[in-house]
Amino acid sequence: MSPMCTFTEGSEMGPQDNKEFPFAPTDTATLPASAAEDSPLPDVIVKLAPESNTVEHCKVNSTTPSAETHISIGCQVVVPFLIAGMGMVGAGFYLDHVQDWEVFMKVPEIIILVPSLLGLKGNLEMTLASRLSTEANLGHMDDPKEQWSMILGNLTLVQCQAIVVGLMSAVVAIAMVAVTQQEFSLSHTLLLCSCSIITSSIASLLLGFITATVIVVSRYFNVNPDNVATPIAASLGDITSLILLSWVASILHDADDKFSWISSIIIGCYILVIPFWVFIAKKNKYTHSILYTGWTPVVVAMLISTLAGLILDILMAKYKDLAVYQPVINGVGGNLVSVQASRLSTELHKDNELGTLPPTARICISPLDAFFSKQQYAMTARVLMLVVVPGHLIFVYAIRYFKEGNASPTKIFIFFYLTAALVQVAILLYVAYVITYYFWSRKVDPDNSTIPYLTALGDFLGIMLLGITFEFLYLLGDIQLPT
Template sequence: MGPQDEKEIPFALTDIDMLPASDADDSPLPNKAVKHAPASSAAQHCITEATTPSAETHISIGCQIVVPFFIAGMGMVGAGFYLDHVQDWEVFKKVPEIIILVPSLLGLKGNLEMTLASRLSTEANLGHMDDAKEKWSMIFGNLTLVQCQAIVVGLMSAVVAVVMVVVTQQEFSLSHTLLLCSCSLITSSIASLLLGFITATVVIVSRCFNINPDNVATPIAASLGDITSLALLSWTASMLYAPKDNFSWIPPIIIGCYLLVIPFWVFIAKKNKYTQSVLYTGWTPVVLAMLLSTLAGLILDILMAKYKDIAVYQPVINGVGGNLVSVQASRLSTELHKDNELGTLPPAARICISPLDAFLSKQHYAVTARVLMLMVIPGHIVFVYTIKYFKEGTASPTKLFVTSYLTAAFVQVSILLYVAYILTYYFWSRNVDPDNSTIPYLTALGDLLGVMTLGLTFEFLYLVGDTQLSV
């Protein structure tokens, strides 16, 4: 050992002595994908280690998910009642294109807010939100990005709805088009802003109380999403609807103002290091998801013309499926970020697996899938009987209706959870961050599957002559 080496030993010993004994002896190696942010004094009151999803049990996962799940479900029940109520408003009857907008605007919570929840949950679990300055920069940048996406996608949703009406019904009305565009812009913008703040708050609070935000952030984000979007859509449509052209000049002004502020939001999101890449790469999922949701809206418009009662169940079956699969997708993404480099799959991992492996294996994703599937039947039973009680007093749904409805919901969630694994691992293998891509596709697919299975359920009940069915 030379003199130079002797000089270096005290410094090494000093570095070790500065650490607590437990940290010096037992601290694990950092994860590959973790970039440790500087810890702030405020963050020291919160947890200093991220929850490890792979170490969670069926019970711990279920305990964290069950309360947000039922809160979100009751919010969707309320949204269903509200949709059932407003479908008789004059503006909904005179401008039927609004119904086509409903799944698309409700789906924005999956395209934007749930994706935001997934991104922030991953960052929180990796420890990147423990520094106050970085945390608020991350939140502000993401809210700006979501606002930009909400305006663009909201406008596109209205345009696509109009195009679908022109193609299918050979009808076009300029006043209806302007009304749809202005209502969609207001609804998507305000709802995304409110839900974005709620989502960020839930992630921060979950982190402080040692709760895995992957388990609670997406359901909480969805709990107010449907009713907020429906209320905004119906109120703005009613206020802007002008059969006598008294206020026909207002919708064009609203559209123009929103178009003018888009460059401002783009500029801010581009300057933020946390959203710069998503600003360029995050559009394809939300746009394609919007198209799928709009297609679901067209199917819903056709079904509502035949089955009146379908309106109250549509937000519930779509929302529950979207909530559960978003939890799975968010957890899968966090696991990949914690232990692997983007583009590199875990050892022995495969993109295409059998449904048995997806639900019955001992892997962490199968454990979560089983917990989520266990919630489908009891959750929907509670929601169905809640709907029937408040809709018709003490009337009970028929056994045939309950069985058919639960079967449709079970099939929908099973498909979604299986597709969630394949999509998440596929995007990761293609160097695409699943936090930005997976949930929009899954929630849009959930909307389409939900409307289709619900429509098949009502058609089946109609054919067998279920006396409860309202047509």
């Protein structure tokens, strides 16, 4: 494809509407310095910014092998998937352990934060992984100078988003409790806000560095980062967030009697530092536009995950052993669909201009086409579906090995649990295709939009299907309520 960009009305190029401007690699001087300043379209990723190298984003410079097979995809996906799954198993055990801590008993609203904070890896880190994977596959990270600029700019952006979304998730959780349970406590409010901000900020910083490192290393060893970056980012995401949340909440709760002002100071300091992160992200040409247009998916996903957290809080009050499976079923669904979404976005970036679908592509396709056609996305979907059952069996029996009691699965439990997991992943993989192609057709970069929606939907479906599974098994007498 010729490196051609088409600008239409409202696109930044002023009066030359509906004209085509071919850019040769040396034509960057023709770009206006303020091209990315005031994009009027919400969530439209116009890849122009101060000193922007528009040519690099318009031309295709891919060195990724195009002929991937079931085996090659499976080999690259399975190992990081299993590593991530073991991290989720550990997170499940940890959540099962800390739910009896004093701070979780006295401030039960913290449970509502769990899906939201764990979902941040989908909202932020997995979106970061998808964004950088696309740039790596297009060859835009081959220059070390551009690579570092891209990574540091994105880490700054993620830090800004983590603070804001962490604070918002705590506020929404408090509002939900106030509406549903008619309860409000100022001390609980400050505690939730402070521990949510600290957890999201530190976890996002650590996981962001890990994600960027994985992508750079994958590129060096000629491994497609779309297949490995998101699962690796998730492998430590759940357990890191849970450990930070529980420890910070416990420390602040214990200190509340003598230092009741400490939570307010923490919240104030983080709010004051937000303009600093915004300033850096705004000056970086790779994150300038996303700073303005990347908030809607993150905020909507946070709201969905917080609603899922409210449902989880209700279910865990009845089924204590549900806690050990919640991070596993949610994490597996989120990891697998993120691989699919990241690969779909990369393929669109490689061969098409933003807003232009491939000639034979359709947004709405039948589920049969999504899984059984000869297209690359269907082959990837089949591979991902094939790892669901063996992956969950490994994770469930790992739980059985390390934990006794109702969490030890019976055959009927395994059957219904695997059914719920397959339904969850199948729905997510189909929705991934539809919304990725829909966003692309609307000139919205799916690297910044699809994964937050998909992982939040995965959290909601996972908790609902897991709750239905436990309720059904309780009615059958397969599990007993704690006395």
